[in-house]
Amino acid sequence: MVSLNYILNPRIKSMSLTFYSAPMSTASITEAVLAELGIDCERINLDLSAGDAKKPDYLKVNPNGRVPAIVHDGTAIWESSAITMYLGEVFGVDAKLYPALSPQRGEAMKWIAWANITLAEAANRLFQSLPPEQQGDPATNADEKVTSEQKSAIAMEKAKSDLANCLRILDGGLEGRSFLLTEYSLVDTHVQGIVGWIGSMDVDLKPFSHVTGWLQRCYERPAIAKLMAG
Ligand SMILES: N[C@@H](CCC(=O)N[C@@H](CS)C(=O)NCC(=O)O)C(=O)O
Known part of the structure; x- marks a missing residue:
């Protein structure tokens, strides 16, 4: 589901969303947010016990070495709270799952x-x-x-x-x-x-x-x- 706000927003033209996740972690919150919004994305599962979150490639996405993180049209966003607020603002308002500015x-x-x-x-x-x-x-x-x-x-x-x-x-x-x-x-x-x-x-x-x-x-x-x- 892509909201009208998203399509009409000249700053956001294409739609490419990657979600870095790991089972039984804070990423479950973002998983649930994406599921509520019905957003399809590329999902990359990290094995935290294997140290995946601390590997150089992932540290380029999230220098904190933690999940969750998303990369939306080339921009990395980390901290589950920021991700929920961002996805809410971009996709959740039309879906009646996040309040408009008020x-x-x-x-x-x-x-x-x-x-x-x-x-x-x-x-x-x-x-x-x-x-x-x-x-x-x-x-x-x-x-x-x-x-x-x-x-x-x-x-x-x-x-x-x-x-x-x-x-x-x-x-x-x-x-x-x-x-x-x-x-x-x-x-x-x-x-x-x-x-x-x-x-x-x-x-x-x-x-x-x-x-x-x-x-x-x-x-x-x-x-x-x-x-x-x-
Ligand atoms: N404040 C961060 C906390 C994220 C966090 O602590 N993630 C843990 C999993 S629950 C993690 O990725 N740990 C890295 C590791 O175990 O290598 C958020 O809300 O996104």
């Missing part, structure tokens, strides 16, 4: 930036304080593993309490509405990816009933359900 656009950016900075920062701290067997697929996080000696119970408790605070904020944002911007949008697609990861760690989401209800509704989206089914 205060609601600001709301969309607020949740996406918050999820990647505040929420993911607390989640990463918890992740790094967990023993490797509770970290999901260790191979996809090869450069983030910590030894058991580095584990700190205090750091874990602090991360859990910061995460609970974030989940309270998200719960409040969802009170009285089905989705973060009322109607389903790429904001939900993005934020559910991070909350789903948090739920897979040692964090009880049940006290946050608006969050759990919302997560379930996100998982019922055909695009997300299909990706989750593998």
